[in-house]
Structures are given as C-alpha cells and as structure tokens.
Amino acid sequence: MRTALAALALVVTAGDAGAQQQLPTVPELLTAERKASQACEGSGDADVVREQCRLRDRLSGRLAQAGYCWGRKGQGDEKKQWHACQPDSIYEDDIEAVQR
Structure with a gap:
C-alpha cells in the first residue's frame, strides 16, 4: 500500500506546474472500488x-x-x-497489518 501511495504522490507532484491534477471524488472512488471488488470475486482469467x-x-x-x-x-x-468513519466503525490499520 505504501508503494502505491508513494507512486500516487509522485504522479501528483510530477504533473505540469501550470495544470492542476484533479483527484477522484469519494463517490468516484466508491464506484471504482465496487467494480474492482466485483471483478476480484468473479471467475475467469486469473491474471485479470x-x-x-x-x-x-x-x-x-x-x-x-x-x-x-x-x-x-x-x-x-x-x-x-x-461509510464516513464514526466511533463504531472498523478502521483499517495499515501499520498494524504490516507488523503481523
């Protein structure tokens, strides 16, 4: 995950100084995550x-x-x-996950 985030940071900072890169909105991320999740659980080409x-x-x-x-x-x-995180939400702890 850190590698992907570092790559994202490089892409954002490497953009043309005159052009502002538009990051995806939360609704766009939710839609993309849902589609990827469905494809991940599907069958077919193992590489895909x-x-x-x-x-x-x-x-x-x-x-x-x-x-x-x-x-x-x-x-x-x-x-x-x-959902937007609230006190009863399950938080993703990447630091703990890599220390297991």
Whole structure:
C-alpha cells in the first residue's frame, strides 16, 4: 500500500506546474472500488482477477485516507459497506497489518 501511495504522490507532484491534477471524488472512488471488488470475486482469467484485487486494495486504501471505513463493529460481512468513519466503525490499520 505504501508503494502505491508513494507512486500516487509522485504522479501528483510530477504533473505540469501550470495544470492542476484533479483527484477522484469519494463517490468516484466508491464506484471504482465496487467494480474492482466485483471483478476480484468473479471467475475467469486469473491474471485479470488478481489485478482487480490489487486495484480494489489500492482503492480501499484511498478511501481509508479520505476518512471512510468498511463496516461497523459487530456487523456481519454481508451488511458491511463503505461509510464516513464514526466511533463504531472498523478502521483499517495499515501499520498494524504490516507488523503481523
């Protein structure tokens, strides 16, 4: 995830000084994450599925950076959805995940 974020930072800073790069909005990220997630869970070409799973993970990280969380504490997987983080939300902790 850090590599993807570092690459994103380079792309943003490397842009033309006169042109302002427009970052995707949260609704655009949510739509892209949903499509990538569906493709990741699908069947077919293993390389395509793997790439869609990677894309889903990168988009999930960007949503987390934007203050969005996937699910709430005590909620079953079938009910989880992206939402603006609140005290009962499940927070994605990337630092803890790499230390496991």
